Amino acid sequence: MFCCGCLLSDMGSLPSFRYFEPPTLQYALYLLNRYGDSACVLAGGTDLIVQMRDGIKKPRYVVNIKKVQRLNEIRVEENGVVIGALTVVNAIHESSLIKEMFPALNQAAGMLASYQVRNRATIGGNLCNASPAADLAPPLLIYEAKLRIADVSGEEEVPIEHFFLGPGKTVVNPGKILKEIYVPKPKEGTYSIHLKFGARRAMECAIVNVAASITFEDNICKDVKIALGSVAPTPIRAKTAEAEVCGKEVDEEVIEKAAEAAARDSRPISDIRASAEYRRDMVKVFVKRALHSLLTESNMRKG
Amino acid sequence: MKQRIKLFVNGEAYEVYTEPNRTLLDVLREDLELTGTKRGCDSGECGACTVLLNGEPVNSCLILAPEADGQDVVTIEGISRPTLPLHPVQEAFIEKWAIQCGFCTPGIIVSAKALLDRNPNPSEEEIKMTLVGNLCRCTGYVKIVEAVKAAAEKMRRKIS
Numbered sequence: 001m002f003c004c005g006c007l008l009s010d011m012g013s014l015p016s017f018r019y020f021e022p023p024t025l026q027y028a029l030y031l032l033n034r035y036g037d038s039a040c041v042l043a044g045g046t047d048l049i050v051q052m053r054d055g056i057k058k059p060r061y062v063v064n065i066k067k068v069q070r071l072n073e074i075r076v077e078e079n080g081v082v083i084g085a086l087t088v089v090n091a092i093h094e095s096s097l098i099k100e101m102f103p104a105l106n107q108a109a110g111m112l113a114s115y116q117v118r119n120r121a122t123i124g125g126n127l128c129n130a131s132p133a134a135d136l137a138p139p140l141l142i143y144e145a146k147l148r149i150a151d152v153s154g155e156e157e158v159p160i161e162h163f164f165l166g167p168g169k170t171v172v173n174p175g176k177i178l179k180e181i182y183v184p185k186p187k188e189g190t191y192s193i194h195l196k197f198g199a200r201r202a203m204e205c206a207i208v209n210v211a212a213s214i215t216f217e218d219n220i221c222k223d224v225k226i227a228l229g230s231v232a233p234t235p236i237r238a239k240t241a242e243a244e245v246c247g248k249e250v251d252e253e254v255i256e257k258a259a260e261a262a263a264r265d266s267r268p269i270s271d272i273r274a275s276a277e278y279r280r281d282m283v284k285v286f287v288k289r290a291l292h293s294l295l296t297e298s299n300m301r302k303g
Numbered sequence: 304m305k306q307r308i309k310l311f312v313n314g315e316a317y318e319v320y321t322e323p324n325r326t327l328l329d330v331l332r333e334d335l336e337l338t339g340t341k342r343g344c345d346s347g348e349c350g351a352c353t354v355l356l357n358g359e360p361v362n363s364c365l366i367l368a369p370e371a372d373g374q375d376v377v378t379i380e381g382i383s384r385p386t387l388p389l390h391p392v393q394e395a396f397i398e399k400w401a402i403q404c405g406f407c408t409p410g411i412i413v414s415a416k417a418l419l420d421r422n423p424n425p426s427e428e429e430i431k432m433t434l435v436g437n438l439c440r441c442t443g444y445v446k447i448v449e450a451v452k453a454a455a456e457k458m459r460r461k462i463s
Contacts, residue, residue, distance in 0.1 A: 013324070014324040014325070014326075015324065016322070016324050017323065017324060018304070018323075019306070019323035019367070019369050021369070042367070042370075044365075045365045045366060045367065045370070046347055046362075046365050049326070049346075049347075049364075049365045049366075049367070050346045050347065050365070053345060053346065062323070062367070064367075064369075064370060066370070090359075113347075113436065114347075114350065114435050114436020114437075115360060115414070115433055115435075115436055116347070116350060116353055116360045116361050116362045116414070116436045117347055117362065117365075117436060119356075119359045119360060119361050120361055120362070120365060120366070201435075202432065202435035203348070203435045203436060
């Protein structure tokens with residue numbers, strides 16, 4: 001489904017292209033390297049097919065990477081979990097490992113589009129399509145995920161904070177493939193949440209996405225991460241908001257200050273879904289709700 | 304350049320020659336003449352094109368024809384097997400008057416059948432959230448949700 005450009009598909013036909021199904025990563029990279037920006041990677045197709053119909057992307061070569069082995073597994077690694085880039089969103093939502101360790105990611109996955117779309121859409125595709133409203137980005141930002149990207153000369157690991165360059169732009173240039181996402185295990189005492197706000201309860205591009213985590217030691221916030229989606233050219237961390245909370249006792253006043261700071265951290269535009277002012281207001285509302293929720297959860301657990 | 308794809312639809316094997324720039328929806332409707340699956344938006348938003356791919360509901364308008372090679376597809380035409388003449392979900396939709404123009408109905412029935420296969424006792428909320436990807440312009444969804452609940456009960460009774 002197509003997000004922030006809000007174009008309606010006119011049911012135009014798909015342009016002609018040459019289609020490949022490389023069975024190995026090596027061959028896939030060879031093709032992408034050879035055809036450069038005339039080629040597009042096909043993962044779930046839930047963004048690419050729509051964009052091709054709308055004439056936004058016009059690849060002469062389409063490289064379906066779903067036949068490459070082992071890119072859709074979720075596995076435990078040293079102190080964290082590795083999620084293959086081709087893992088479909090439903091698999092992420094239904095994973096009990098992810099639900100337990102990364103609740104914000106579980107929640108965000110469950111709110112993406114529809115059940116049918118989630119059976120095809122992949123985490124890699126959601127990140128590489130790089131809509132500012134990408135649902136899976138804010139949780140990965142608060143968990144400080146590292147993205148492993150392959151090209152013909154090898155592999156590199158990029159912290160998610162440096163992954164997004166602008167609307168629709170990431171460090172995954174032509175010739176590269178996002179292979180997998182490493183998500184380090186949150187520290188003991190960390191609570192996290194993802195909230196999505198849209199005009200509808202489902203099947204919607206977010207007006208505001210908020211992911212937040214707090215690591216509590218007694219009542220003091222030892223660590224806090226707040227990430228915002230849909231309110232800047234890329235998904236972002238709200239660092240001044242984080243500074244308002246970190247090291248302090250989490251109470252009403254601190255939460256209020258943090259929520260206001262988060263609104264200042266955001267740089268939204270006005271578009272068909274909402275005005276910039278409204279988005280800024282909603283950042284404050286939803287950051288407040290998120291932090292309240294984390295505080296409540298932490299108090300409940302302490303009994 | 305046309306390529307050959309082999310796919311299994313409703314239990315039967317088919318061979319189709321097609322350019323890659325067509326979708327599974329195109330193949331089902333135009334090549335196999337299984338017109339029960341509908342074209343609503345061609346962009347994965349309305350769900351009128353919903354089919355089961357290897358058991359999972361998907362928007363067939365977002366799947367390129369060559370991606371379906373070797374795969375197992377069930378369309379609305381295949382839903383009533385093996386419980387001929389009608390699947391309990393289809394029966395319930397008729398009994399509850401959950402159909403007006405009928406355009407969304409094939410997609411909704413496929414989605415609902417898949418839901419009940421994985422969750423035999425869904426709550427009303429679960430039914431609604433499962434069907435967010437199937438738009439109905441006519442009914443307002445009330446009867447549809449009732450029909451899914453009734454179908455769930457039928458299916459539970461059949462098993463017990």
